[in-house]
Amino acid sequence: MFKPGYRFNPGCRFNPSSPAIHSMRLINRQPGRVAALALAALPFVGVVLAYAVASHYRRLENPADKLLPSLEKMGDTFWRMAFTPDRRSGDLLLWVDTFDSLTRLGIGMGVATLFAIIVGTAIGFIPHIRSAFAPFIATASLVPPITILPILFIMVGLGEASKIALIALGTAPVMTRTVAQAVMDIPGEMVVKAQTLGASTWQMVTRLVLPQVLPRLVAAMRLGLVPAWIFLISAEAIASTSGLGYRIFLVRRFLAMDVILPYVVWITLLAFLLDRLLLVASRRAFPWHHLGGQSL
Amino acid sequence: MSGPAKISVDRIGKSYGDAIILENVSVDVQAGTFCTIVGASGCGKSTFLRMLLSQERPDTGTIRMDGQVLPAEPTQNRGIVFQRYSVFPHLSVEDNLILAEEFANSSLTGRSFAKARRQLRQSVDDTLEKIGLASARKRYPAQLSGGMQQRLAIAQALVKKPDILLLDEPFGALDPGIRVDMHDLLLGLWRERAMTIFMVTHDIHEAFKLGTRLLVFDKRRHDPHAPERYGATITYDLPIERGNGSENLSSRDLISKQTP
Numbered sequence: 001m002f003k004p005g006y007r008f009n010p011g012c013r014f015n016p017s018s019p020a021i022h023s024m025r026l027i028n029r030q031p032g033r034v035a036a037l038a039l040a041a042l043p044f045v046g047v048v049l050a051y052a053v054a055s056h057y058r059r060l061e062n063p064a065d066k067l068l069p070s071l072e073k074m075g076d077t078f079w080r081m082a083f084t085p086d087r088r089s090g091d092l093l094l095w096v097d098t099f100d101s102l103t104r105l106g107i108g109m110g111v112a113t114l115f116a117i118i119v120g121t122a123i124g125f126i127p128h129i130r131s132a133f134a135p136f137i138a139t140a141s142l143v144p145p146i147t148i149l150p151i152l153f154i155m156v157g158l159g160e161a162s163k164i165a166l167i168a169l170g171t172a173p174v175m176t177r178t179v180a181q182a183v184m185d186i187p188g189e190m191v192v193k194a195q196t197l198g199a200s201t202w203q204m205v206t207r208l209v210l211p212q213v214l215p216r217l218v219a220a221m222r223l224g225l226v227p228a229w230i231f232l233i234s235a236e237a238i239a240s241t242s243g244l245g246y247r248i249f250l251v252r253r254f255l256a257m258d259v260i261l262p263y264v265v266w267i268t269l270l271a272f273l274l275d276r277l278l279l280v281a282s283r284r285a286f287p288w289h290h291l292g293g294q295s296l
Numbered sequence: 297m298s299g300p301a302k303i304s305v306d307r308i309g310k311s312y313g314d315a316i317i318l319e320n321v322s323v324d325v326q327a328g329t330f331c332t333i334v335g336a337s338g339c340g341k342s343t344f345l346r347m348l349l350s351q352e353r354p355d356t357g358t359i360r361m362d363g364q365v366l367p368a369e370p371t372q373n374r375g376i377v378f379q380r381y382s383v384f385p386h387l388s389v390e391d392n393l394i395l396a397e398e399f400a401n402s403s404l405t406g407r408s409f410a411k412a413r414r415q416l417r418q419s420v421d422d423t424l425e426k427i428g429l430a431s432a433r434k435r436y437p438a439q440l441s442g443g444m445q446q447r448l449a450i451a452q453a454l455v456k457k458p459d460i461l462l463l464d465e466p467f468g469a470l471d472p473g474i475r476v477d478m479h480d481l482l483l484g485l486w487r488e489r490a491m492t493i494f495m496v497t498h499d500i501h502e503a504f505k506l507g508t509r510l511l512v513f514d515k516r517r518h519d520p521h522a523p524e525r526y527g528a529t530i531t532y533d534l535p536i537e538r539g540n541g542s543e544n545l546s547s548r549d550l551i552s553k554q555t556p
Contacts, residue, residue: 196375
């Protein structure tokens with residue numbers, strides 16, 4: 001039954017006639033490929049089904065119910081947002097909103113990432129810079145970013161700059177600390193070894209520190225995207241004329257759940273895709289980092 | 297003693313806070329010596345090695361190399377192999393070996409490109425063959441066994457042709473069978489390159505087998521109420537005859553003599 005070199009992994013390709021499988025511990029039973037997919041789909045299907053049922057019964061009482069519109073209605077609305085030009089502006093609203101929001105998110109995260117890699121590496125690697133800036137960054141990371149938003153509105157106005165600045169200021173300190181910690185987690189043995197091979201400080205940065213820290217930076221970006229989305233939607237909700245956050249807060253006045261709910265799903269999908277994109281990029285670019293262990 | 301010592305340690309001491317690790321350590325080691333260092337855990341042998349590397353500095357006393365006071369930071373003429381983390385996990389086997397040359401060739405990026413890199417990679421063919429990693433040259437260290445990683449670490453430490461090679465329990469995590477292979481590799485390299493080697497080990501048989509001189513670190517005095525009050529020093533300094541080395545003094549004798 002077992003091929004030579006077969007790794008102990010009972011759930012996959014087990015012999016169904018084997019009685020041992022039924023007495024096996026739960027933690028040692030692994031779902032097969034199909035079963036894993038089905039299990040993953042189960043909670044999603046469950047939520048959609050529960051919604052459809054609830055919506056159905058509400059509309060039995062009041063066919064014009066706005067709170068839980070039918071799946072078809074939401075589909076129609078979403079289609080209209082995506083492919084029918086808006087009567088007033090002539091824009092395809094979904095794509096304009098998505099483009100504007102992703103631009104803000106991209107620039108804000110880009111600035112924060114650049115800052116984190118430069119300042120974080122310097123703080124993590126060079127003791128004098130660490131002494132000078134580590135306490136300041138640690139303090140800055142504790143300022144609730146949303147409290148900076150009114151200051152930004154006053155100082156740089158209500159335009160794009162304040163929204164981008166909020167995302168950058170909100171995510172940069174934590175990412176910087178993560179990078180600095182990642183640099184300090186590099187085993188001292190490697191730093192010493194590099195010196196015995198004749199490396200200067202700058203050469204150690206380019207050949208030892210950056211390569212080892214970049215995968216951790218990508219992980220920090222994936223975590224940083226979560227608050228970044230919050231800052232983006234918040235800033236757009238408060239002062240904006242376009243964007244995904246602007247749209248859902250705009251139509252809230254008309255209880256337009258048929259717009260809001262698909263937009264929330266769309267935002268979630270975008271966030272999920274960005275996260276996966278970063279993970280795949282990390283696996284491609286840093287295969288050595290992903291050699292051991294499972295990761296989510 | 298013939299000629300000036302390669303390494304001359306003069307009454308060095310080291311403490312961390314209140315804990316005195318080493319006190320009054322003095323020893324002269326001639327060039328070409330294979331010096332093995334043994335002692336109980338926490339008695340400062342690794343600290344001693346780190347000081348020879350300038351990874352740490354002694355609080356008191358001086359260490360001289362070829363008559364000069366040791367530089368304050370690690371240099372290329374002292375190679376090091378640690379028990380773990382000795383090779384760079386983000387570089388393939390061959391890139392680990394060419395790294396030192398890349399540092400030397402490009403001060404700005406520390407990286408060679410295209411043709412220069414291909415040539416560098418070709419230049420390590422012989423080394424790879426010798427350490428038995430020719431077929432694994434494209435692999436990352438995490439894809440190698442412990443023994444292969446340490447062979448790579450030793451080869452990497454020797455790229456800059458150091459006069460002194462420092463080994464901190466390099467084979468501590470390896471299987472006994474693999475260790476014997478590593479001993480042969482190391483002895484071969486030592487004879488070929490005429491290096492001075494300092495090797496810290498837990499394994500007293502390894503220390504007798506490999507060394508031409510054995511240093512035993514231990515505390516001369518011990519206060520059971522304040523175990524950190526006294527530091528360790530060199531309590532035995534034994535020349536080992538090649539060939540019948542391990543018959544000089546058995547490990548059992550040594551351990552019984554160590555206890556006051």
